[in-house]
Amino acid sequence: MRGKRWEISRASLRGWLQEIGRQVFGSLDAHALRLLWLRHLPQLPFRSPPAWPEERHKTPRTLRTVPGIWTDEEAALKAFDERPLYEFFKLHPEGATRLARYGWAWRLPTVPMRQRMLLRPQEVSAPERQPHEAPPTVDPQALTDLIRAEARRLGISKVGFAPYDPKYTFARSGSREELKTGRGTVGGIPSRYVEPSTGSVIVCLLEQDWKVTQTIPSSKAERAVMRTYQELMSRACELTEFIHGNGFHAEQHGPGGQLLSIPYAVSAGLGQLGLNGQLLTPQVGSRCRITLITTNAQLVHGQPVDYGIHAICDECQLCVRRCPSGAIPNKRLYHRGVKKAKIKPERCLPVVAQVHGCAVCMKVCPVQLYGLDAVSLHFLETGQIIGKGTDKLEGYDWLDGRHYGPGEKPRITKGFLTPDGIVIDGSRTQPPDRVTSQPAEPQDLPFA
Numbered sequence: 001m002r003g004k005r006w007e008i009s010r011a012s013l014r015g016w017l018q019e020i021g022r023q024v025f026g027s028l029d030a031h032a033l034r035l036l037w038l039r040h041l042p043q044l045p046f047r048s049p050p051a052w053p054e055e056r057h058k059t060p061r062t063l064r065t066v067p068g069i070w071t072d073e074e075a076a077l078k079a080f081d082e083r084p085l086y087e088f089f090k091l092h093p094e095g096a097t098r099l100a101r102y103g104w105a106w107r108l109p110t111v112p113m114r115q116r117m118l119l120r121p122q123e124v125s126a127p128e129r130q131p132h133e134a135p136p137t138v139d140p141q142a143l144t145d146l147i148r149a150e151a152r153r154l155g156i157s158k159v160g161f162a163p164y165d166p167k168y169t170f171a172r173s174g175s176r177e178e179l180k181t182g183r184g185t186v187g188g189i190p191s192r193y194v195e196p197s198t199g200s201v202i203v204c205l206l207e208q209d210w211k212v213t214q215t216i217p218s219s220k221a222e223r224a225v226m227r228t229y230q231e232l233m234s235r236a237c238e239l240t241e242f243i244h245g246n247g248f249h250a251e252q253h254g255p256g257g258q259l260l261s262i263p264y265a266v267s268a269g270l271g272q273l274g275l276n277g278q279l280l281t282p283q284v285g286s287r288c289r290i291t292l293i294t295t296n297a298q299l300v301h302g303q304p305v306d307y308g309i310h311a312i313c314d315e316c317q318l319c320v321r322r323c324p325s326g327a328i329p330n331k332r333l334y335h336r337g338v339k340k341a342k343i344k345p346e347r348c349l350p351v352v353a354q355v356h357g358c359a360v361c362m363k364v365c366p367v368q369l370y371g372l373d374a375v376s377l378h379f380l381e382t383g384q385i386i387g388k389g390t391d392k393l394e395g396y397d398w399l400d401g402r403h404y405g406p407g408e409k410p411r412i413t414k415g416f417l418t419p420d421g422i423v424i425d426g427s428r429t430q431p432p433d434r435v436t437s438q439p440a441e442p443q444d445l446p447f448a
Helices: 010-025 028-034 036-038 073-082 095-102 104-124 141-154 174-180 219-245 261-267 309-316 318-322 346-353 367-370 372-382
Strands: 158-163 200-207 250-253 288-295 334-336 337-342
Touching: 036 141, 036 346, 095 104, 095 346, 104 250, 141 158, 141 200, 141 219, 158 261, 200 261, 219 250, 219 288, 261 288, 309 372, 318 367, 367 372
Parallel strands: none
Antiparallel strands: 158 200, 200 288, 250 288, 334 337
């Protein structure tokens, strides 16, 4: 119409650009890792946080529940015997496709970093890099102290030690019988190097930048995730080579690898399972990244600790209230013998794919922002969760350009949860025989 002014909203413009990107770049992210030369692109220096001090945490009686996680060992073993444990994107391959199609804008710039952190562990952990002689006889405590000191020298924020447990090895790494008897494989290295009776898992944590994490959800925050992972992979690879140099087999596992990482971190005494499904450490909550090293070295293992995190989570529940799609239940139930709030993947993953990795549940956690000591002290003195009800803790910017403060949440439509028409089956226990679209390459999976 002559003289009519056409106005384009920011949301409409963003939608058009996203659709153009899906058509042009949607599959590029899934295949970019094949361009190996990208790993050699220069990178910005990583601002290394100081190693965490050795804490002497004493949990107040009113906050005590159980050390580590509520676990029904009998039910956990029964689940392991009856049903394999599958890596998330093997169980839900359509989720990887969705990330490639709708998350290209924030994933594509991180391809060089993902290449470095995926390929370097494979090189360091290759069978030909392992010692060929029988492992030396070393005092376990002395060796444990030596590895801990080296991890600290390398700038790893925290390191812990746990016994190898076949229950937490994904099914693609061997049959259940093979894993139980030590005849299976863990990432290509025969698991005789990590015998269930003597094998050890070294858990390495590296703190993520505090300031950038507070911008969640954003591309900047997601790049910080990848940079932290990459730096952690590099330092853990050096630690793996150090273990080789002392005469022991060791394999460094990248994120999204062969082992479920949180149970080992809890077993090593590094934290507890939060209501948001993440490892909450007393130092920085879930604002850290995890990687594992398996070894045949006999080490002194840690023990699960009751830091009072379960009690704090039950009182807080901000992750439940502030989750944009309502993916986090407010009650824990037993799943494979572990009592937890099981995240609903059909509601979580679509948002993760389209909104810079989301991670609102990490951003609004008071332990992430203030540390457990401050949160516990404030709660004991006032009966309140520090920061709850404030924009500093609860506020976040969304894809629509709006800022959502306490009591506000973006509207998540059915179309947003199923942008490609595919509904993720959250109750699935076996990988599907066939999916409606081609999944991304296995090595190109996102990392939790």
